[in-house]
Amino acid sequence: MAEKIKAKIMDSHKIKRAIQRMTTEIIERNRNLKNLVVVGIRTRGIYLGKRISKLIKELEKRDIPVGVLDITLYRDDFSESEAQHMVKKTEINFSVAKKDVLLVDDVLFTGRTIRAAMDSLIDLGRPKTIQLLVLIDRGHRELPIRADYVGKFLPTSKREVVQVQLKEIDKIDEVLITEPPGMK
Amino acid sequence: MAFKHKHLLGIQTLTSSEIITVLDTAESFYEISTREVKKVPTLRGKTIINLFFEPSTRTRSSFELAAKRLSADIVNFNQQASSSVKGESLKDTILNLEAMNPDAIVIRHSCSGVPYFTTTFCKSHIINAGDGSHEHPTQALLDAFTIRQEKKNFKDLKVTIVGDILHSRVARSNIFLLRKLGARVILVGPPPLLPLEFKNFGVDIDFNLDRALEGADVIMMLRIQLERQQKNYFPSIREYRNLYSLTEKRFQRAKKKAIIMHPGPINRGVEISADMADSAKSVILKQVENGIAVRMAVLYLLLGGKEREAFD
Numbered sequence: 457m458a459e460k461i462k463a464k465i466m467d468s469h470k471i472k473r474a475i476q477r478m479t480t481e482i483i484e485r486n487r488n489l490k491n492l493v494v495v496g497i498r499t500r501g502i503y504l505g506k507r508i509s510k511l512i513k514e515l516e517k518r519d520i521p522v523g524v525l526d527i528t529l530y531r532d533d534f535s536e537s538e539a540q541h542m543v544k545k546t547e548i549n550f551s552v553a554k555k556d557v558l559l560v561d562d563v564l565f566t567g568r569t570i571r572a573a574m575d576s577l578i579d580l581g582r583p584k585t586i587q588l589l590v591l592i593d594r595g596h597r598e599l600p601i602r603a604d605y606v607g608k609f610l611p612t613s614k615r616e617v618v619q620v621q622l623k624e625i626d627k628i629d630e631v632l633i634t635e636p637p638g639m640k
Numbered sequence: 641m642a643f644k645h646k647h648l649l650g651i652q653t654l655t656s657s658e659i660i661t662v663l664d665t666a667e668s669f670y671e672i673s674t675r676e677v678k679k680v681p682t683l684r685g686k687t688i689i690n691l692f693f694e695p696s697t698r699t700r701s702s703f704e705l706a707a708k709r710l711s712a713d714i715v716n717f718n719q720q721a722s723s724s725v726k727g728e729s730l731k732d733t734i735l736n737l738e739a740m741n742p743d744a745i746v747i748r749h750s751c752s753g754v755p756y757f758t759t760t761f762c763k764s765h766i767i768n769a770g771d772g773s774h775e776h777p778t779q780a781l782l783d784a785f786t787i788r789q790e791k792k793n794f795k796d797l798k799v800t801i802v803g804d805i806l807h808s809r810v811a812r813s814n815i816f817l818l819r820k821l822g823a824r825v826i827l828v829g830p831p832p833l834l835p836l837e838f839k840n841f842g843v844d845i846d847f848n849l850d851r852a853l854e855g856a857d858v859i860m861m862l863r864i865q866l867e868r869q870q871k872n873y874f875p876s877i878r879e880y881r882n883l884y885s886l887t888e889k890r891f892q893r894a895k896k897k898a899i900i901m902h903p904g905p906i907n908r909g910v911e912i913s914a915d916m917a918d919s920a921k922s923v924i925l926k927q928v929e930n931g932i933a934v935r936m937a938v939l940y941l942l943l944g945g946k947e948r949e950a951f952d
């Protein structure tokens with residue numbers, strides 16, 4: 457049973473424009489780009505992070521390292537979910553201590569992923585600042601967390617699912633609102 | 641692929657994809673031990689009991705560090721200091737520990753089947769850390785993890801296991817695991833320590849080490865377990881050394897990139913010469929290092945998710 461697609465929110469053009477705008481904002485806010493590092497949250501945050509790093513390189517001729525963060529071990533629902541979540545690797549080959557860390561994820565929803573990501577980052581070292589970038593902010597926060605850079609604010613209902621698809625793994629750039637099967 | 645077992649009693653009951661799940665998960669845990677802060681909060685609030693009725697340094701401290709790096713609380717219980725020397729029965733000892741509400745019990749015992757027996761009256765997750773000459777599943781998993789680091793693939797790998805096969809739970813767990821993943825296994829040892837019945841496990845048997853080493857990718861040396869031998873299974877240590885010790889000269893028969901493994905503790909100069917144990921081909925200490933990541937993965941997979949019924 458496939459889920460029902462309710463609307464297409466962004467296409468590849470709109471995603472590209474949003475990333476360009478956010479990158480400009482990052483450059484504007486971080487005058488010391490030398491101190492900036494990008495950490496993408498598995499899975500799609502990695503690819504967004506890489507795109508942003510590449511754009512900064514084009515615009516400012518600066519190499520911004522990109523790390524990969526897996527937050528599974530920091531989840532707060534360890535004993536509640538039906539099966540264990542598969543743990544994947546965290547691959548951050550640079551120190552985050554004293555750095556301005558740009559945390560990147562595709563969708564900001566309850567805020568629990570970001571809480572886990574921040575705890576995990578701080579265990580790796582003490583960053584100077586942590587900033588948050590998301591492609592979609594869909595509301596319904598359960599924790600006091602907000603993003604510094606947002607591609608698009610998208611009001612949703614709780615049972616809807618926001619699907620970000622990226623070329624690097626989904627063969628297409630788009631953002632969809634879907635509804636899981638069996639829901640009315 | 642989810643891992644649905646409640647207990648880890650042996651390799652025999654695992655499928656090849658479950659084994660791969662453990663190895664893949666361990667891959668992710670490996671990095672944690674390389675961090676400055678070697679700890680994640682995942683098993684916060686869980687209690688694990690290390691219940692060792694047999695001496696152990698590696699396995700016990702490996703489980704202890706694995707639990708601690710996952711933020712679980714772990715209590716060590718060893719036989720010498722316990723009430724079992726005052727005549728308490730095994731079942732009573734375990735029931736008393738169970739009354740302290742642990743989430744998992746890691747058991748080593750000199751009798752085969754004790755971990756299984758424990759599951760018949762215990763609510764906790766039970767992990768077999770070696771039972772008699774039955775199984776030692778986490779050892780086989782860490783061996784597989786180490787082999788995969790060096791060789792990538794198990795298919796058609798030639799693995800030669802040498803020594804006291806009869807008494808070795810490490811050999812049994814490794815045979816089950818390697819066969820499930822498609823490796824070729826050749827067992828070598830003195831005939832009294834290598835019953836022909838092992839052929840039923842789908843392995844080859846040889847009594848000549850030189851022949852069995854021909855073209856091997858992995859050489860697994862086992863310790864002569866003098867504590868398990870009531871009878872004389874071979875005439876003398878010197879004869880055993882002459883026939884079954886891994887020396888530089890013998891090693892030449894294996895593949896150029898062959899690796900040497902040993903579950904420890906090693907008896908230098910008996911089953912393996914000192915220079916072979918310390919050579920660049922030896923991954924013996926790598927095995928110990930990997931043991932922590934593998935045991936972290938096992939604890940994570942067993943204790944994660946909702947409480948589940950046992951189907952082992």
